[in-house]
Amino acid sequence: xxxxxxxxxxxxxxxxxxxxxxxxxxxxxxxxxxxxxxxxxxxxxxxxxxxxxxxxxxxxxxxxxxxxxxxxxxxxxxxxxxxxxxxxxxxxxxxxxxxxxxxxxxxxxxxxxxxxxxxxxxxxxxxxxxxxxxxxxxxxxxxxxxxxxxxxxxxxxxxxxxxxxxxxxxxxxxxxxxxxxxxxxxxxxxxxxxxxxxxxxxxxxxxxxxxxxxxxxxxxxxxxxxxxxxxxxxxxxxxxxxxxxxxxxxxxxxxxxxxxxxxxxxxxxxxxxxxxxxxxxxxxxxxxxxxxxxxxxxxxxxxxxxxxxxxxxxxxxxxxxxxxxxxxxxxxxxxxxxxxxxxxxxxxxxxxxxxxxxxxxxxxxxxxxxxxxxxxxxxxxxxxxxxxxxxxxxxxxxxxxxxxxxx
Ligand code: 7TS
Numbered sequence: 001x002x003x004x005x006x007x008x009x010x011x012x013x014x015x016x017x018x019x020x021x022x023x024x025x026x027x028x029x030x031x032x033x034x035x036x037x038x039x040x041x042x043x044x045x046x047x048x049x050x051x052x053x054x055x056x057x058x059x060x061x062x063x064x065x066x067x068x069x070x071x072x073x074x075x076x077x078x079x080x081x082x083x084x085x086x087x088x089x090x091x092x093x094x095x096x097x098x099x100x101x102x103x104x105x106x107x108x109x110x111x112x113x114x115x116x117x118x119x120x121x122x123x124x125x126x127x128x129x130x131x132x133x134x135x136x137x138x139x140x141x142x143x144x145x146x147x148x149x150x151x152x153x154x155x156x157x158x159x160x161x162x163x164x165x166x167x168x169x170x171x172x173x174x175x176x177x178x179x180x181x182x183x184x185x186x187x188x189x190x191x192x193x194x195x196x197x198x199x200x201x202x203x204x205x206x207x208x209x210x211x212x213x214x215x216x217x218x219x220x221x222x223x224x225x226x227x228x229x230x231x232x233x234x235x236x237x238x239x240x241x242x243x244x245x246x247x248x249x250x251x252x253x254x255x256x257x258x259x260x261x262x263x264x265x266x267x268x269x270x271x272x273x274x275x276x277x278x279x280x281x282x283x284x285x286x287x288x289x290x291x292x293x294x295x296x297x298x299x300x301x302x303x304x305x306x307x308x309x310x311x312x313x314x315x316x317x318x319x320x321x322x323x324x325x326x327x328x329x330x331x332x333x334x335x336x337x338x339x340x341x342x343x344x345x346x347x348x349x350x351x352x353x354x355x356x357x358x359x360x361x362x363x364x365x366x367x368x369x370x371x372x373x374x375x376x377x378x379x380x381x382x383x384x385x386x387x388x389x390x391x392x393x394x395x396x397x398x399x400x401x402x403x404x405x406x407x
Contacts, residue, residue, distance in 0.1 A: 003386040012032065023355050025379060030224065043281045066280050098243075105243065141154040180212055181213060226279070226285075245269050306326045316396055358376045
């Protein structure tokens with residue numbers, strides 16, 4: 001089988017400079033196209049100043065660049081109100097923002113917080129710690145025997161004292177694409193807030209925030225061709241307006257009295273201090289690149305590579321592919337090779353110029369439930385093609401032949 005890359009490798013300087021590299025760790029971070037690098041250097045060459053703070057022309061140019069970026073990223077994610085997109089350092093900061101600012105104002109002793117077994121630590125630990133701090137009940141929705149979220153269990157957990165249901169759109173560890181509408185319906189029956197970790201969906205799917213139904217959605221720019229340290233939180237306007245600020249300082253105030261302070265309007269209320277304009281501008285260039293490719297094409301491309309990789313890896317003796325079937329997964333495949341530790345496997349693959357991730361994938365609660373310490377994960381993006389999968393499968397089979405212990 002031959003699946004060509006959706007985007008030319010020549011658009012990505014790092015890949016063009018490393019023609020032998022099989023980069024299969026895009027779920028951790030993606031490579032960046034030249035257009036993103038150009039947008040960042042162009043911003044510094046033309047428009048750089050501290051936005052919002054000066055009345056002079058250059059500061060207005062920086063402000064304009066920042067706001068234009070916000071508009072285009074909000075549009076890309078299907079949010080019709082760009083001022084409800086708060087720029088952050090990424091998914092981790094977005095989830096900490098809402099768990100801290102909203103959580104401490106709204107979750108009390110005896111209330112319940114529900115997360116899922118699939119969560120990345122970034123959508124698990126902040127809620128667990130909130131529960132411990134206020135004396136709330138912390139519950140975890142388990143997986144069914146098919147390895148998918150058990151919605152019957154979720155319905156049982158979501159009682160009338162449940163204040164929030166936090167869940168990932170797409171699992172970084174197993175690739176599950178979760179049924180957002182069903183989860184939201186269960187949570188909203190009791191008026192619980194829904195917080196969606198979109199780190200692995202914003203890069204890969206048409207998110208459509210306005211119709212997704214969740215109250216808040218977190219994402220990272222660096223996983224979708226954009227710069228590190230970029231990303232955001234999109235949330236419903238009334239939620240953001242009612243929520244106290246997260247960090248305090250410049251730009252987020254309206255009036256500072258000696259004894260009290262009032263807050264600025266959205267989005268500034270949640271963006272204290274000098275913003276990451278370079279990150280926003282770079283991320284806007286990244287979404288422009290993705291829009292040109294078309295998100296439906298991006299998704300179809302990754303599904304095809306994921307299915308192909310699953311089939312080929314499953315055919316290697318002693319390989320176990322984990323997670324739901326490929327048609328219900330994002331573009332990644334997670335597997336184990338009997339008798340070979342994932343860390344050893346990833347180092348052996350590295351010697352063949354194959355970059356994959358090995359470990360617990362920041363999902364220790366999930367690894368415990370699966371009964372494994374670690375797995376190996378290959379994840380795909382627009383610049384990957386079937387030859388990357390072929391190289392991976394050949395190398396895994398060769399490691400198996402060299403190192404697997406006879407039964
Ligand atoms: N949530 C999910 C589902 C993730 O996959 C990640 C990062 C995060 C949150 C945190 O994102 P950050 O940009 O704030 O760091 N996931 C991974 C991964 O799978 N391998 O390295 C990082």
